[in-house]
Amino acid sequence: MENTFGRNIIPQDEEARLKNLKEYKILYTKSEPIFDQLAAVAATMFKVPLAMINFVDKDLVWTKANQEGENGGEVERGSSLCSLAILKDSVTVFENILTEPFLLTNPMVAGEYGLRFYAGAPITTAEGFNIGVVCVADTVARQFTSEDQLNLESLAKLIQQEIQKRINIA
Numbered sequence: 001m002e003n004t005f006g007r008n009i010i011p012q013d014e015e016a017r018l019k020n021l022k023e024y025k026i027l028y029t030k031s032e033p034i035f036d037q038l039a040a041v042a043a044t045m046f047k048v049p050l051a052m053i054n055f056v057d058k059d060l061v062w063t064k065a066n067q068e069g070e071n072g073g074e075v076e077r078g079s080s081l082c083s084l085a086i087l088k089d090s091v092t093v094f095e096n097i098l099t100e101p102f103l104l105t106n107p108m109v110a111g112e113y114g115l116r117f118y119a120g121a122p123i124t125t126a127e128g129f130n131i132g133v134v135c136v137a138d139t140v141a142r143q144f145t146s147e148d149q150l151n152l153e154s155l156a157k158l159i160q161q162e163i164q165k166r167i168n169i170a
Contacts, residue, residue, distance in 0.1 A: 001059050003078040004106045011087060013129065018058055021131040024163050027055055027062055028072075034162055035065035038134070042155055043067035046119075046148065048136045053123070053159060054082045055132035064132070079107045081137075085120030086130040091149045093119045096141035116141045119148070121156035126164055134159055 003009055011017055021027065035053050042051035051067040061080035063073040077083050081103075085092040097103050097116050108115045120135035134156045 001078045002076065005078070005084065006102050009078065009083040009087065011130070017086075017129040017131065020125055020127050020129040021055060021057065024125065024131065024166050026064060026132075026163055026166065027057055029064070031065065031069065031071045035071070035159070036069040038155060038159060038162075039065040039067050040069065042134060042136055042152070045151060045155075046136045048117075048138045050137040051135070052137075053132065053134050054080070055123075056080070056082055056086050056130075075108075081106075081108060081115075081118045082120055082133040082135055085133040085135065086122050089122060089124070089130065091119055091121045091152055092133075093144045093149070095144055098141070113137075114139045117144075119144050119152055121149075121152040123156050123159050123163070125160070126167070132159075 039051045039053050053064045054061050055064060056077060059077055060074045061077050061082050063071055065071050094100055095117060097109050097118060103109050115137050117138040117140065118135060120133040122130035123132040123134060124130050
């Protein structure tokens with residue numbers, strides 16, 4: 001896997017994290033209205049053109065839902081900002097990506113997307129693994145307040161509750 005960040009993007013507990021992710025049987029699944037709606041709520045709430053619910057697999061970051069109700073997109077893990085967001089338990093925020101030298105050559109920044117703002121809250125399982133991210137992004141830099149962070153964390157918790165149902169039913 002190519003890593004465009006120039007830093008480690010693999011958590012120490014990667015093997016256990018991937019095993020836990022697979023237990024939720026959410027990867028590479030069909031569109032589901034609840035996730036589509038939560039992505040749309042995120043886009044509206046933060047007034048951004050891009051909101052996604054992504055899950056970080058071994059080599060790819062897979063989109064479960066975006067603001068337009070689409071799923072199934074894949075991005076190389078080594079270029080997805082969500083790969084960075086699963087590394088910590090709090091919201092990852094880049095208010096102005098152009099002030100982050102290690103991101104300047106990232107394809108999501110330097111390429112056709114031209115991202116300038118990103119915020120991602122980890123989706124954490126009941127077992128404590130960060131398996132995905134609910135994120136919002138824009139092509140213009142913007143401020144992200146502490147209230148915004150709390151709102152994004154709340155969305156991540158709602159997603160966590162939805163995926164937990166998969167385990168509770170089984």
